[in-house]
Amino acid sequence: MFPLRVGVQAVTALKSQSRLRYANCFHGVIRQQQQLLKVRNMSNTFLKALGDELVELEEEGIMEKIDVESILAESPFDLKSTDGARVVLKNGNALVSFNAAEFEHSGGSESAVPMIVTLEHETSQSQLSLACIARNNDEGDEEEGELEIEHVVVEPLGGNKNVDKPEPYSPAIGELNDEMKTSIFEYLHSKGVDNDFASCVVNIASKREEQLYGEWLMDVKSFVEKEDA
Missing domain, CATH: 3.10.280.10 (Mitochondrial glycoprotein)
Structure with missing residues (x-):
């Protein structure tokens, strides 16, 4: 019976490790998606600031040819x-x-x-x-x-x-x-x-x-x- 108990424990341990790896992988994907979303939001904020500044320069006629x-x-x-x-x-x-x-x-x-x-x-x-x-x-x-x-x-x-x-x-x-x-x-x-x-x-x-x-x-x-x- 002893070898059987060892075998059951080994299978249980392998299943636990597999679930842990899956959980870590899942959380890793979530973190990566969150980071990408954060970067995209920052890019959008940066682009808006750049665009607003350009519009202001154009309204002031700064981008026109200098006379x-x-x-x-x-x-x-x-x-x-x-x-x-x-x-x-x-x-x-x-x-x-x-x-x-x-x-x-x-x-x-x-x-x-x-x-x-x-x-x-x-x-x-x-x-x-x-x-x-x-x-x-x-x-x-x-x-x-x-x-x-x-x-x-x-x-x-x-x-x-x-x-x-x-x-x-x-x-x-x-x-x-x-x-x-x-x-x-x-x-x-x-x-x-x-x-x-x-x-x-x-x-x-x-x-x-x-x-x-x-x-x-x-x-x-x-x-x-x-x-x-």
């Missing part, structure tokens, strides 16, 4: 190219380039964007490059632009592409005497780069940065939709 010509109406500069966040303006041998992604708003009425002013001289195969900051203050009824120069260098045409060659020397503009600083600003003014132009640059950068944000929203929304499909 650069209108912004530069009283400036001698024209739009040369737009490549992603990089915008290039041109006036004769003067080029102004800036990255709209670097546009900064102080949270108050002042906003700014760094820009590079390049004056090309093809005969000498050199260029004068001025690192500047364009600022704009829209406090009050009228906008007020401000041009700030950080440093000025003479370098080969197209920039210093030789990594082994040291960077060109430039004194700290703020440490120059007043006469020298004034002459640099007047020289830039003669090329169409002044405080009013700085205000234009900030406006263009602001609008382009908003567009980039909208394009980012669309890219993220498209990804989430495809992943959730």
